[in-house]
Structures are given as structure tokens and as C-alpha cells.
Amino acid sequence: MKNYKIAVLAGDGIGPEVMVQALKVLAVVSEKFGFGIQSTEALIGGAAIDATGVALPDDTLNLCKNSDAILFGSVGGPKWTSLPPAQQPERASLLPLRKTFDLFCNLRPGQIYPAFAELSPLHPKISSQGMDILCVRELTGGIYFGEKGRTEDVAFDTQKYSVSEIERISRVAFEAATKRRNKVTSIDKANVLATSVLWREVVERVAKDYPQVQLEHMYIDNAAMQLIRAPQHFDVLLCDNLFGDILSDEIAAIAGSLGLLPSASLNGSNFGLYEPAGGTAPDIAGKGIANPIAQILSAALMLRYSFAEEAAARAIEQAVASTLEQGIVTRDINAASNYGTADVGAAVIAALNAIETKRA
């Protein structure tokens, strides 16, 4: 029997609440599909600062190095914003993890299924046409990692991209498009930014290797607008680090809630960190009402991309769809709902068991 070692880093805010549900789902699905998940929990982010003084303790980093994948919650919150910026949870744990493991490729799939179009805040005449977008975001370069500085009166961040960084993420987007609807929309601000001019040149060059894929370029400001006007226009969105961060939250909101959107952050050899696209949601943390679906779907992406357990990943996705179909949703999706985090987790598990019963 295959046995996968995962590092479980739940983090702060709603992280631990939604992680519990994802781990329960993994336990059920591994039993049903005949593989083992050996999960080891470790401190990260604000929780690690409180316990050890640093956001990414050596023990946690070593655990990640000795694991097959990382299942991540989220980090940060108001408790730690008075620390010097470089020591805060987001900058001092998540960004170094992305860099250490060269997780340059962030995949954020976002859908409106026609049957669930009412979950979307868009007008029904738009949402009823559905949406199925894969946001491919460059994750280890750009303004998040460039030189930064601060004097009393001035602060700066630097956006820098190399040809090789742009090329490798472009290839991921074009490859993904060949398995989808053969269209890539590359997002930039080439009318202003030097990095965007290079971005366009490199994307054009890579596109020549994929003649079957239609390429279009779109400025970020226009893309932010077109996503709400006509989300069905898009197939694969190719974005730099900053633009992808912003547009993927917009895609999540269009799909119904940030609590629905999973993400996979991958290096070139199937190692990945899997986390919800959203953050620690301090406004609802500790209330038992956070939506666990993004965390559960992140676990499904881990099974797909790091472990090639496609059937198990699909079963989770099917169980999530069935749970939404039954209207078992948290308040971020239906303000009148009385269902909490644990109810949604239990419904996903019940739906998983039902799928298995039908298979047997």
C-alpha cells in the first residue's frame, strides 16, 4: 500500500478549524481508495511565534523537507501586526516556504457550476453562463520577493522578473490550456511596467510552441473588469505574483466565496504546498462558521498533483459538489444558513461514503 507523508501546518485564525475537516476527509478517502496518509502537525505563523518566538521554526522546516507534501491552513492576524514587518507571520513563514521549496507555480481553479449559479454575486444573466477558470500565478518572483526598503519618509518595493522565471510559468499555463479549452489570457500592465513588456515578449515566444492554443494579452485593469462582465470568456489566466494574488480573490468572490477556492503551489518535481486561497479570516475565527471547502479541495489538489491519486481527488470534488447541491453551506455563501464548519465537513464525508456505496 502506498503511504504518503504530509506536513500539516494549520496556522492561525480559521486555519486550525478548517484543517480538522480536511484531515477527516483525507482519513475517509485514503481508507476507501487504499492508500495511507501519515500526517504530522507542526507550528507555523503566529502560533509558532507565540510558542517559539519565530514564525517558521527549524523543526517545522525539517518536517516539510522530510514530507511528500505540505497541507497548509493560513497565517497572520491582528495579534502580530505590531511586530517588525520582516518578523510577521506572512512574510516570515509563508513566503520563505514558497522560496525554499521553489514553489513557483500557483494553480487556483475557480468555477461557477451552472447548477450553483445562484451562489455567485453576479447578475443571473451572467452567472447562469457558468465560469471555469484556471488561474496560473507566478509565485516566487516579482514584487513580493524584490528588493524593498524603508526610511522615515519613503518606502519602496521592487518588481523584477527574469526570462527564465517568466518562461517556466508560461509553459505551465500553455500546457494546462492544452488539457482544457486551448486558450491563455496573459495579464500584464505592458503600457506602464518594464517587467510587463518583458513578460509579453517571453509569453509570445513560448506561445509559438503551442500553436493550438489561442493567446490573448489583457491589461490587469481591464481583466479585473472583464472578469465580472463576462467570466465565461476566460479559460487559463496567466499572471505574475501580484496580479494573480488579486485576480484569484476576485475569481473566488465570483464563484461564491473565498471559502470555496483551493490552491496548489508546485515546484518542478510534484512537491507542493496546498492551501486555501483566502487568509485567516480573523472576523469569524473561533466561531465555528468558517467554510472548510477551500481547505478540503486543497487536500484534493494534493492527492491529484503530488500523489497522482486522481480517483480519490475526484471523489472529494464530487462530494463537495453534492454537499453544495444539498444546500449544506456556511454563512459566507448563505447568510441565513445555520450550518457550521463541522456540519459541512460531516456532509462532505457522508457524500463521500455515498459515492463509495454506489461504487460497491
Ligand SMILES: NC(=O)C1=CN([C@@H]2O[C@H](COP(=O)(O)OP(=O)(O)OC[C@H]3O[C@@H](n4cnc5c(N)ncnc54)[C@H](O)[C@@H]3O)[C@@H](O)[C@H]2O)C=CC1
Ligand atoms: N495564505 C495565507 O496564509 C494568507 C494569509 N492572509 C492573512 O490573513 C489575515 C486576514 O486577511 P484578510 O485580508 O482579512 O483576508 P481573508 O481572506 O482572511 O478574509 C477576507 C474575507 O473573506 C472571508 N473568508 C475568508 N476565508 C473564509 C472562509 N474559509 N469561510 C468564510 N469566510 C471566509 C473572511 O471572513 C473575510 O470577511 C491577514 O493577516 C492576512 O495577511 C491573507 C491571505 C492569504
Ligand SMILES: CC(C)CC(=O)C(=O)O
Ligand atoms: C499573505 C500573503 C503571502 C498573501 C498571498 O500571497 C496569498 O494570498 O497567496
